[in-house]
Amino acid sequence: MNQHTPIKGRGSLIERATEIYDFNAALRGRAAPAVDVPADLPPAPAPIAAAPAMQAPMTPxxxxVPPAYRAPDWTGPKQPIDRIALSEAGFIRPDGPVTAMSEEFRLLKRDLLSQLRDNKRGNRILVCSAHSGEGKSFCAINLALSLAAEKDREILLVDADFGKPGIPAKLGLEAGPGLMDALADPMITIEDCVIRTDIPSLSVLPAGQRSNNDTEYLASARTEQLLRRLTDGRPDRILIFDSPPLLAASPAAELASHAAIALLVVRADKTTESALRDAAGMLKGGAQVQLLLNAVRFRGGGRRFGSYYAKGDNQS
Incomplete structure (x- = not known):
């Protein structure tokens, strides 16, 4: 027999040959074959981003909205009106009987209230005259008393005759700081100057300290600011100005530029036509001018207001 190298171990021929020739060692020394990637292959797709989580829609x-401005309540002193002084001076008595004069002012105020409705200049009425002694203060007070009888109105009677103020005295009130003081001094709060009377719907603003610059103060921007402070947000509040005579002092014409209606008082037995024309010509600035005839005497057969309400007369 030929001598052969002895084969140790068991297993298949392939396994034994691998062991003899150390084929595994050869495999361990070889690198893995390179794989050529064709250049025209499409790039790998980008990873798909996950859809964001659905959120509930946000309600804007x-x-x-800031609250609308509302003019403040009056904070000045409270004083009673002297009813006896009113009667003696011939004014309308707030709690008195119906008279011819009270009926005339009722008709007047109804007409004025309809004109003030939705007026862009607000509820401001200027009562003026050409000269002194023609009854402007008399008419201003009676108009204020008549309007104060309305159930849903608040009346502020402003003494704007800075040269010769007299509204508080005629009503039996003690005047204190007023409109001119608030115009001259920004530290003065105008609602503190208003006198509250014992007629719930009627208050009075005095003229204040006299100044040599009345017209200039009235022409300043502060005047309109103060007037708006008195009325904005209060459609039921009406301002009535008793002004100086138009042909005697310049503030009256300047006040007219802040009013919605200018009542030009004409005294039947005194005011001349030329004075009336001159006074009307000074009322510029957009105020609606109306004539108010004062001290007129009606003849028989005309209007006889007041007699209908006489005691004991029950015929209609």
């Missing part, structure tokens, strides 16, 4: 926040 409501805009913040």
């Amino acid at each position: 926040a409501a805009p913040i």
Whole structure:
């Protein structure tokens, strides 16, 4: 027999040959074959981003609307009106009987209230005249007393005759700081100057300290600011100005530029036509001018207001 190298171990021929020739060692020394990647292969797709989580739609926040401005309440002193002085001076008595004069002012106020409705200049009425002694203060007070009888109105009677103020005295009130003081001094709060009377719907603003610059103060921007402070947000509040005579002092014409209606008082037995024309010509600035005839005497057969309400007369 030929001598052969002895084969140790068991297993298949392939396994034994691998062991003899150390084929595994050869395999361990070889690198893995390179794989050529064709250049025209499409690039690997980008990873798909995950869809964001669905969120509930957000309701936009409501805009913040500041509250509308409302003119403040009066904070000045409270004083009673002298009813006896009113009667002696021939004014309308707030709690008195119906008279011819009270009926005339009732008709007047109805017409004025209809004209003030939705007026862009607000509820401001200027009562003026060409000269002194023609009854402007008399008419301003009676108009204020008549309007104060309305159930849903608040009346502020403003003494704007800075040269010769007299509204508080005629009503039996003690005047204190007033409109001119508030115009001259920004530290003065105008509602503190208003006198509250014992007629719930009637208050009075005195003229204040006299100044040599009345017209200039009235022409300043502060005047309109103060007037708006008195009335804005209060459609039921009406301002009545008793002004100086148009042909005697310049503030009256300047006040007219802030009014919605200018009542030009004409005294039947005194005011001349030339004075009336001159006074009307000074009322510029947009106020609606109306004539108010004062001290007129009606003849028989005309209007006889007041007699209908006489005691003991029950015929209609």
